[in-house]
Structures are given as C-alpha cells and as structure tokens.
Amino acid sequence: MSSVRIAGIDRPVSRLIMGSMMLHEDRMEHAIELLDAYMDVGGNTIDTAHVYGAAGKKALGRWMQQRRNRSSLTLIGKGAHPDENGPRMTLQAMEQDLHESLERLQTDYVDIYMLHRDDLSVSVGYILESLERQIEAGRCRALGVSNWTTMRLEEANDYALSHGLTGFACNSPNLSLAKPNEPRWAGCVSADGDYVAWHERSQLPLLSWSSQAGGFFTGRYAPDRMDDQEAVRVYYSDANWERLRRARQLAESKGYDANSIALSYVLQQRFPTCAIIGPNSPAELHSSLRGLEVELTQKEADWLDLLVDG
Template identity: 70%
Template sequence: MKQVNIPGLERGCTQLVMGSMMLSDERMEYSAGLLDAYVGIGGNTIDTAHVYGPNGARAIGIWMRERGNRASLVLIGKGAHHDENGPRVTQEAMERDLEETFERMQTDDVDIFMLHRDDPAKPVGYIVEALNAQLEAGRCRALGASNWTAERIQEANDYAAAHGLTGFACNSPNLSLAKPNEPRWPGCVSVDDDCAAWHERTQLPLLSWSSQAGGFFTGRFAPERRDNAEAVRVYYSDANWERLRRASALAARKGVDANQIALAFVLHQPFPTCALIGPNETSELLSSAGALDVKLTLAEMRWLDLKDAELRGE
C-alpha cells in the first residue's frame, strides 16, 4: 500500500488509516480479526483518541502484545479534546491524556500526537511549546492537528520555525467528496477551497476523517429516506445528490462502486493524503481497499466535485 511520509517518523503512514471506534476489548475475536485483516492488506497506521474511551485502545494493546507488532505500526493518539467544562488545550491535559492512552494500549509512546481540538483563545506559542515538551519527553515522534483551521496551523508552524521548535507535521480535518452542510460534531473542521489551496501550497500531509462521508456513497441513502437524522442534517443537499449521481456514473464506467470512487477522490488530491476508515466488517475493509486501485484524472476529479458541468476529454 502506498505510504505518505510524515516528518519525524521512520516509516510512512499507509494511505488507508484504520479507525478504532468500532473496536473493543470486550469483543477481542472480532477486533483482532479486523486488525489482522487491515495489516493483511498492507495497512500500518491506526487512529486512536483519548475521548473515544478505553475499550478500543485496550483492544489494540492486547492485539499488539499478542502479535508482537508494535514496532511495525504507526500509532496516532489524539488528546486535549474539550469536555463538559469547555476547552482543555493545556499541557496538563495533553500529558494526562497521553499517559492514559499509553496505559490503555500497553505502550510507551505514540508515533503521532494530535490535538483533537483547538482553543483559539490560547496563544499558539503556548500550545507549540507544550507540544514540544511531549516530543522532548519521548512521548511521540511527530505532531499533528485535528480540527484546526489552516490559518491557525500556519500561525503555529510560523511560531515553531521562528523559535527553533517543531511544528505540526500533518493535519486531520474532514475531507470527502460529499460536502457537509454543517459540522458533523461541534468544533469540527472540513476542508473548503481555501484550505485545499493551502495544503496544495504547503504540501502538508492531510489525514482525513469521515473520508467516506458516513456511508453516503454506499447506496444506503436516498432523498426520500430520512430515517437517519444525522445524515439528513449533514449531507442531504442537492449538490451532494448530484455528486452521488456522478460518482455512480463514473463507477459504472470503471467497474467499481460509487463508494470506491468517493474514497479515491480523497486519495487523488494534489497534496499528500491518507483516509481514515472505520469498517465494521472485513468485507467493508476489503471494499475500501479496492479504492486504492482506482485512478482518477484531474478532469474526473473536477467533474465529480461539480467544478465542471461536463466531463472534459470525453
């Protein structure tokens, strides 16, 4: 599987990143089976977050211990998510969340530590220095931002460069072919045209969450079906139904399915991208893996994203 280089890491992240919210130490046969299947298709990167709770992280820890494969993996740990009292982007919260993550996963470090949310009220200098303390302590090897705006990441990286510190090596917002009407969860950030242009200029790697838009392209949804309130709120729009129509038409030409076209869209950006996936079954994992073989031209990318009314070159 193709890998994306993240500065600070000895190995690249595979383009498909395994999510962990569906894993549980209370269902180890199921969880280990999914993780084994992921490694079996060439995957090496697993996304975790402190706010997801202990069960998935514990399952990963048990699996790594039994397989003896920690050294071959890239572990992402996210921390400092807001709680019921508001923002907690502090050095104390970072360290507490990391320590609990290590305990859950039976490891001494994560490869990438991401801040799960931003606190715009905090100066970037304080945040960058707090993150560098984690690097210096050996708790992680690279830093990432999740649900930060491109402007704040640039500000943080400018501060790091000016002060001889390490900045963010990757960004993890939402990027998908279906564009959300509003944030799926409070405080979430999705890629818009300005953010995409910034990534193209900087070539900062992007690890997209909800890269398959919550299954919007699987055939489970239709304009008249409104039983899934979250999908209706976030993804139901005339523009997204047209994107689905175009993805389905292109999929028929290429002998794949619309969901694979949508995932390929994320992986064909003009900057390094990885896609976080959350398969509930091995069959879903293998279906997502099929997107790795789908080739999209620039004309097809623009047409899928409604940038052009007609598919040029046809």
C-alpha cells in the first residue's frame, strides 16, 4: 500500500488508515478478521480516539497482544474532546485521555497524539507546552490536530518554531468530494477551497475523516430517499448530486465505481493525504483499495468538484 511521511514517525503512514469505531471487544472474531485483512494488504496505521469509548481500543489492544505486532503499527490517539460540560482543553484532560487510551490499548505510547477539537479561549502556547510534556514522557512521538482551522494551526506551528517546541505534524479535518451543507457533528471542520489551498502551500499531511462522505457515492442515497436524516441534512444538495453524477460518469469510463472515484479525489490532492476508512468486512476493505488504483488528472479532479465545466 502506498504511504506518506509524517515528521516524528519512523515508518511511512499508510494512505488508507483503518478506523476503530467498528471494533468491539465483545466481537473479537470480527475485529481480528478486519485487522488481519488490513495488515495483509499492507496497511499499518490505525485511528483511535478516547471519545470513541473503551470497547474498540480494548479489542485493538488484545489483537496487538495476540499478534505481537505493536512495533510494526502506527497508532493514532485523539483526546481532549469536549464533554457535556463543554471544552476540555486542559493539561489534565489531555493526560487523562491519553493515559486511559494507553491502558485500553495495552501499550505505553501512541505514535501520533491529536487534539480532537480546539478551544479558541485557550492559548496555543499553553496547548503546545502541555503536549510537549507528553512527548518528553514518551507517551507519543508526534502531534496532530483534528477539526482545527488553518489559521489556528498556523498560529500554533509558528509558536512552536519560535519557542523550540514540537509543532503539529499532521491535520485531520473532513475532506471529501461531497461537500457538507453543515458540520456532521458539532465543532467539526471540513476543508473548503481556502483550506485546501493552505495545505497546498504548507504541504502539511492531511488525514481525512469521512473521506467517502458516509457512503454518499455508493448508491445508498437518492434525492427522493429521505430515510437517513443525517445524510439529508449534511449531504443532500444539488451540487452534491451533480458531483455524484460526474463521479458515476467518470467511473464508467475508467472501469471503476463512483465510490472509488470519490476516494481517489481525496488521495490525489496536491499535498500529502491519507483517508481514514471504516470497513465492516474484508470485502468493504478491498473495495476501498480500488480508490488507490484510480488515476485522476487535475482537470478531472476539478471537473468532479464542479470547478470547471465540460
């Protein structure tokens, strides 16, 4: 599987990153099947988050212990997600979430520790100094953020550079061919044109969640099919239906399906990108692999995104 480099990580990171929300310690046979299949196709990076709960991380931890393969994996952990009382951008929350995640994963470090949300009331200096303590303690090797604005991310990395601290080596917003009408979940950030342009200038690796837009390009949805209210709220728009139509047209000419075309759009940006995927079976995993095979020209990518006609 192709890969990208992230500063601070010794091994390359797989372009397709395995999500963990579909894993559960009470369904270990299913978890083992999925994780083994992912490793068999050359994947090496798995995304976790404290807010996803204990069951998935415990399943992953048990699998790593059985396979004795921790040293060959890149683990992403995310923390400091808000709770019912509001933001949790504190040193205590960062450390608590990381400690609990490590215990559940049965490991003493994650390769990349990400902040799951931002809190604009907290200075980037405080945030970076708090995270530096995790680096120094050996609990993580590199830092990243999820759902931050590029302005805030740039401010943080400028501060890190000028103060001798570890900056953010990667960013994880939503990037997909289907553009959301509104955030899928509160506080989420999706990459628009200006966001993408910033990544083109900075070349900071982007690890996209919901890269396949919740199955929008699989044929699961149609303008007159209104049973999934979240999909209706987030993705139903004339522009997205046109993107789907174009993806289907291009897929037919290339011998793929529309979902592979949409995934290829994410993976063939003009900066390093990875896509976080959540297959529920080895067959779904192998379907996503086809997105790595598709080659898009820049003109085709722009056409898919409605930036050009024709």
